[in-house]
Amino acid sequence: MAAIRTVEIVPSLLSADPARLPQLLREVASAGLGWVTVDVMDGHFVPNLGFGPDFVRTVRRLAPLRVDAHLMVTNPEAAAPWFIAAGAQRITFHLEAARDARGLLRGIRAQGVEAGVAVKPATPPDGLLPLLDEADLVLVMTVEPGFGGAIFLDAMLPKIAAVRRAIDERRRECRLQVDGGINLDTVAAAAAAGADSLVAGHGVFGSPDPAGAVRALRDKAQAAFAGRLR
Numbered sequence: 001m002a003a004i005r006t007v008e009i010v011p012s013l014l015s016a017d018p019a020r021l022p023q024l025l026r027e028v029a030s031a032g033l034g035w036v037t038v039d040v041m042d043g044h045f046v047p048n049l050g051f052g053p054d055f056v057r058t059v060r061r062l063a064p065l066r067v068d069a070h071l072m073v074t075n076p077e078a079a080a081p082w083f084i085a086a087g088a089q090r091i092t093f094h095l096e097a098a099r100d101a102r103g104l105l106r107g108i109r110a111q112g113v114e115a116g117v118a119v120k121p122a123t124p125p126d127g128l129l130p131l132l133d134e135a136d137l138v139l140v141m142t143v144e145p146g147f148g149g150a151i152f153l154d155a156m157l158p159k160i161a162a163v164r165r166a167i168d169e170r171r172r173e174c175r176l177q178v179d180g181g182i183n184l185d186t187v188a189a190a191a192a193a194g195a196d197s198l199v200a201g202h203g204v205f206g207s208p209d210p211a212g213a214v215r216a217l218r219d220k221a222q223a224a225f226a227g228r229l230r
Contacts, residue, residue, distance in 0.1 A: 007196050007221045009214050010068065012179070013059065014039040014050065015148045015201030024210060025063035031214040035066045035090070037179070037199050040083065042073040045097055046146035053086035060087045068092055068137075070118070070179070072145050077104055084111050092116030092139055092177075095127050105134040116177070120145060121153055125163050132172045137197065138163060142190065143180030148201045152181025157193045164194025187217050191224035 013036055016024045028036070036059065041050030056067050068090040069083040076093035077100075083091055091108045095117050098104050108115035116137030119128060121144060128138050140160050143150035156178070164176055178195040183203035190198055198221055200213075207213035 012201035031211040056086040090114035152186040160193040188224035191221040
């Protein structure tokens with residue numbers, strides 16, 4: 001039986017109030033977090049604009065948190081070096097946008113940075129599976145990417161479970177992350193399907209107590225993830 005690993009909650013800064021960013025980062029850091037996600041959007045790959053490298057530098061300066069730059073862009077090969085130079089400790093790009101996903105994973109990791117690969121809801125998981133030996137993280141989007149506050153797509157649960165089985169069968173250590181619509185009503189289902197990294201935006205920063213929200217989400221997710229192994 002696979003070991004029960006620690007489930008992580010990763011706040012998405014897309015939902016954080018920019019005017020309160022220093023305070024909010026301190027609050028979520030106090031909950032013992034490791035990572036935050038910076039959503040990078042170019043208005044082409046997704047219909048919205050998001051953060052740039054300077055925002056990563058700001059987050060790194062304000063809080064002792066590791067930054068995952070989630071590249072929702074059409075040119076991840078060009079954009080990845082910008083965010084590595086800015087101090088992101090993990091770069092996650094989309095399989096749908098990459099010309100050579102395996103080569104990009106290797107190139108990112110060669111810079112001493114973790115590498116992740118993501119798929120949109122409509123993309124089957126098959127393309128992720130051959131990349132498990134190169135990826136530190138694989139991300140299954142549980143909403144259409146581009147906007148915060150969207151509703152979790154229950155139809156993604158079988159996809160999450162399929163990727164989890166493949167990771168376990170290959171005895172890989174890479175994280176299985178989900179992003180989109182994660183809150184106290186959905187986090188247990190995602191973790192029970194096999195996600196051990198859960199991105200939450202409004203589910204954290206929409207709370208009057210972001211640190212408490214992180215703890216509540218983590219406790220619920222950990223119990224659900226452990227329950228699937230019993």
